[in-house]
Amino acid sequence: MRVDPSQYVVGDEWAYRARDNAPSERVRIVSVTPGKQSVRVEVAFSDDPQRKSETVPGSRLRVRWEGVEAYDALMANWQRIDDCVLDEVEQSCVGMVFELLVPADIAELEWSSVRDATGIRDLEGLASLIGLKTKEILAAGPWFEHDGAIMLSRTGTLAIAEAACRHTPMPVLNWVVEQETELRHKCKHGSERRNYLTGEPETTSPQWEYHWYLSHHRPRHELLRQWCGHRAVTFQERLIAAEAEARRLDLLVTELIAALERAGDKTRAIHFSDEHEQDRITPEKSRPVVDRPLDLSEIPVREVPRRRRWGG
Numbered sequence: 001m002r003v004d005p006s007q008y009v010v011g012d013e014w015a016y017r018a019r020d021n022a023p024s025e026r027v028r029i030v031s032v033t034p035g036k037q038s039v040r041v042e043v044a045f046s047d048d049p050q051r052k053s054e055t056v057p058g059s060r061l062r063v064r065w066e067g068v069e070a071y072d073a074l075m076a077n078w079q080r081i082d083d084c085v086l087d088e089v090e091q092s093c094v095g096m097v098f099e100l101l102v103p104a105d106i107a108e109l110e111w112s113s114v115r116d117a118t119g120i121r122d123l124e125g126l127a128s129l130i131g132l133k134t135k136e137i138l139a140a141g142p143w144f145e146h147d148g149a150i151m152l153s154r155t156g157t158l159a160i161a162e163a164a165c166r167h168t169p170m171p172v173l174n175w176v177v178e179q180e181t182e183l184r185h186k187c188k189h190g191s192e193r194r195n196y197l198t199g200e201p202e203t204t205s206p207q208w209e210y211h212w213y214l215s216h217h218r219p220r221h222e223l224l225r226q227w228c229g230h231r232a233v234t235f236q237e238r239l240i241a242a243e244a245e246a247r248r249l250d251l252l253v254t255e256l257i258a259a260l261e262r263a264g265d266k267t268r269a270i271h272f273s274d275e276h277e278q279d280r281i282t283p284e285k286s287r288p289v290v291d292r293p294l295d296l297s298e299i300p301v302r303e304v305p306r307r308r309r310w311g312g
Contacts, residue, residue, distance in 0.1 A: 005034040008041055008058060013065040015072075016043060016056065021079060024068050027061070077144040078113045081153035086116050089219045090158065096224070097161040100171050102129065109157065118157045120150040130160060131167035162227040169232035176221045177240070183213050 008014075008029055015024040027043035030053055039058035045051045063071045086094065094116060098109055106125045110117040120126055120137070127134045141156030152160070165172050186209040195202050204212075225233050253276050260269035 005032055005039045005058070008032045008039065008061065013046060014043070014061040015063050015065055015068040016061055018056075018060065020075070024062070024072055026065050026068075029061075032058075074146070077146070077151070081117050081142045081144065081151055081156075082114045083142055083153045083155050086154055086158070089223055091116060092220050093223050093227070094157055094161045096175070096220075097164055097172065097227070100175060101164045101168055102126070102160075107160070110151065114151075114154070116154050116157055118152040118160060120152060121148070123150060126160070129167070130163040132163050165224065165227035166229050166232075169228035170236065172224055173228055173232060173236045176224055177236070179217065180221065183209070183217055187213055 010029050010031060013026055013028050016027040017024055026046045028046050030042040030044050033040040033042075033055075040055050041058050041061060042053055042055045043061070044053040095109065098107070102108070106122045106129060107118055107120045109115075110119050123134050123137065127137060130137075137152070137156070137160065138150075140159035141153035143150050143152045143156065145151070186204075187206055190206050191204050191209055192201055193204060194200070253272075257269050257273050257276070260266075260272070
């Protein structure tokens with residue numbers, strides 16, 4: 001981001017930080033050297049006159065000295081929610097869960113001060129979306145309020161992602177299966193991709209794609225399945241297996257009917273074909289039908305003959 005050099009006035013005092021987590025120091029601007037994309041500022045340290053002046057990037061001058069207390073409090077809050085480090089797999093999974101399940105107007109991941117912290121703009125909406133109470137969300141990790149939003153730590157981000165998966169698992173599991181279907185084809189036939197260094201298209205081998213799958217994709221898929229839970233995973237697997245088995249049997253029946261036609265038994269072939277189509281079990285037929293009880297006048301009368309007994 002380009003810095004406006006006009007904001008730095010010689011003689012003004014600013015808060016200087018050598019690093020993001022370093023303490024703020026009061027400095028006085030001695031000179032300003034604008035550049036094409038940045039600004040270099042020579043500063044003298046007001047609280048240490050014996051210290052030699054330094055030329056620093058303008059981005060290290062954070063706020064004017066009169067606003068240092070509020071700025072230091074804000075930075076302390078950011079450091080407080082910087083409570084853990086997400087590895088590459090966790091970062092990727094968290095990003096995918098938020099993309100699939102969490103609208104940006106309710107909550108979104110932060111990318112500036114603390115990457116992968118969560119900015120919650122609608123706490124009640126988020127609680128309803130992921131099946132947790134508001135107090136459970138706030139108890140998941142350190143948080144503070146900033147610009148009308150609640151900033152929740154990385155630990156809280158992991159808790160939100162896992163709760164969202166358990167509450168609404170099918171979109172996540174369907175995405176995983178779609179990815180695995182595509183990767184299965186690549187691991188058998190290779191793929192084409194663009195070389196990141198040259199920008200030219202190149203062809204990858206099935207062996208390379210399989211190695212990339214094991215090291216890059218599979219850990220993410222397993223973590224997402226873990227977050228969704230065993231029950232949701234097995235339900236999806238049973239559903240996929242049932243659909244595949246129904247298709248296999250449908251093809252088998254079609255082949256048997258064609259065999260009957262070739263053998264000259266067209267009557268039975270037509271009979272089995274009609275029965276196969278008419279009695280097909282579809283979603284709209286799978287629900288139990290609830291009928292009203294019949295009136296006595298609607299119940300058909302059945303006459304049951306009884307043998308006459310001797311002496312009767």
